[in-house]
Amino acid sequence: MLKIGCHLSISKGYLAMGEEAVRIGANTFQFFSRNPRGGNVRALDIEDIRRYLDYAKEHEISVILAHAPYTLNGCSAEEKTRGFAVRAMKEDLERMEYLPGNLYNFHPGSHVKQGTETGIQYIVEMLNTVLWPDMHTTVLLETMAGKGSEVGGRFEELRAILDGVKLSEKMGVCLDTCHVFDGGYDIAHSLDAVLDEFDRIIGMDRLKAVHLNDSKNVLGSRKDRHAKIGEGNIGAEALVRMMNHPDLKKLPFYLETPNDLDGYAAEIKMLCGHYQEEM
Ligand SMILES: [Zn+2]
Secondary structure, eight states: OOOOEEOOOOTTTTTHHHHHHHHOOSSSSEEEEEEEEOOOOOOOOOOHHHHHHHHHTTTTTOEEEEOOOOTTTOSSHHHHHHHHHHHHHHHHHHTTTSSSTTTEOOOOOBOTTTTTTHHHHHHHHHHHHHOOOTOOOOOEEOOOOTTTBBSSHHHHHHHHHHHHTTTTEEEEEEEHHHHHTTTTTOTTTTTHHHHHHHHHHHGGGGGEEEEEEEEEOTTOOOOEEEEEESSSOOOHHHHHHHHHHTTTTHHHHHHHHSSHHHHHHHHHHHHHHHHOOOO
C-alpha cells in the first residue's frame, strides 16, 4: 500500500493531525516539531499523544515525520544560533521518545561564508552531541537545493556528514524531489542515473522518506520553490514514476506542495490512483 501524507499543522495536537490525515485520505503525515520560524514549542500533552497512538493503530497510520524548524541551523557562524540548534534538536528528540519508531527530519543548514567543510564539521558535532545509543527515532538529513550557502545540495556532502556521526546507524536521508531537481539532479529524465548516484555515494539503505513536490524552477536553478504536482518543471508523470520505482515505492511520501487541505486530498487521491500495488 502506498504510504502517502502531507504536511499538517500541529496546532491542535497529535490526535487532531491523525484525524485530519484520515479525513483527507492520507495514512501518514508530516508536522513541525516546533514553530518553524521562531522555535517555540507547544506544551507536551502526554494524554493527547496516548490518544493519538491508539487512533493511529486503529486507522493504520504508518511512520510519521517530524520536521525541525527552519530556524535550526547547526552550522551557523553565530555560536548562539548553533547553541539553539543543539538544544532544540535534543529536546525535540527527547519528545519523540513518546512516539517511538518515527522519523525526524532537518535541513543540514547554511554555513554562511564559513565554507562547506566547516559547515559539515559543525553539523557533525551537533549530531554527536544530541544522538544517544538507545533512542527510538531515525534522524534524517534532507537533500537541499544548494541555495545560497546551504549544505546538503550534493550527495557527497550528506555522505561526509554521515561519515562523521558516531551513531550513524540512527541516521538516514529524506529525498526532496524539488530540492534535488533544483540542485541539478535530473529526476524528470534520468531517474535511474540519479538513484544509482545516490546509491553509490550515500547508499539506498539510508533513504527513509521522500518529500514529493514539483518545482517552480528549472533543473539546476538552486532555488527551492515547491509547486503543486503537475504544475511545475518536474511534472506529474515523472513524480508518479518515482512513486512507483521499485527502490522507492515502499517509502513514505510526504507532500509539501502549496495546497490547502482540499488540494492535498485531491493530490493524494490522484497519486493513489496511479500507484501500482505489488502483485
Ligand atoms: Zn524540509
